Amino acid sequence: MADNYVRLDESAVKKLTSYLEGMPKQAPVAIARAMNRAIDSTKTEAARILKDNYTIKSSSVKQSLSVKKASKNELVAQFLSLANSASLSMSHYKFSPNKETTGKAFRPVTVEIRKGSPFEVKNGFVWNGTVFRRTGKKRLPIEVKTGPTVPQLLGQENAFEALQEKAEETFMKRLDHEVGALLKGVTK
Structure with missing residues (x-):
């Protein structure tokens, strides 16, 4: 579970900064918005994976999944699956x-x-x-x-790798959308 956060690679940052050269203050806002949408979709995907394969109650899944959202000042978003007990x-x-x-x-x-x-x-x-x-x-x-707990079930399904890919894919789509919205002046 070491890779449970969304990473930005250098090419994505360079691409974004080239789009937003005239608006340097809006770049962190666009990145944070895209990261937050990606991390929310990751949480939804994790719940779907568990409900497709196991009979665990939704309330148990929701209690153990959490997200830490990004802000324009802290560009880190995390998806966490924590258990309150060993089982x-x-x-x-x-x-x-x-x-x-x-x-x-x-x-x-x-x-x-x-x-x-x-x-x-x-x-x-x-x-x-x-x-x-x-x-x-x-x-x-x-x-x-x-x-088993929710993190154990996600580990059994090898879901963290798939969730990381889903998060990165959603992030790139949302980043393009957010940059386009900023360039058109739709959002601030």
């Missing part, structure tokens, strides 16, 4: 039955992390919307069943 509870994924299974005849609990690959949780049960597993032969001890 996510299985209740963040698709599981069945959705209702509590305590106090009733045994019903197997299945969890589906990757779409199309459900598995049964051995000695599992559902209580208060959370999937647990008995670790012994008696009622206690129990443990909360956990699965």
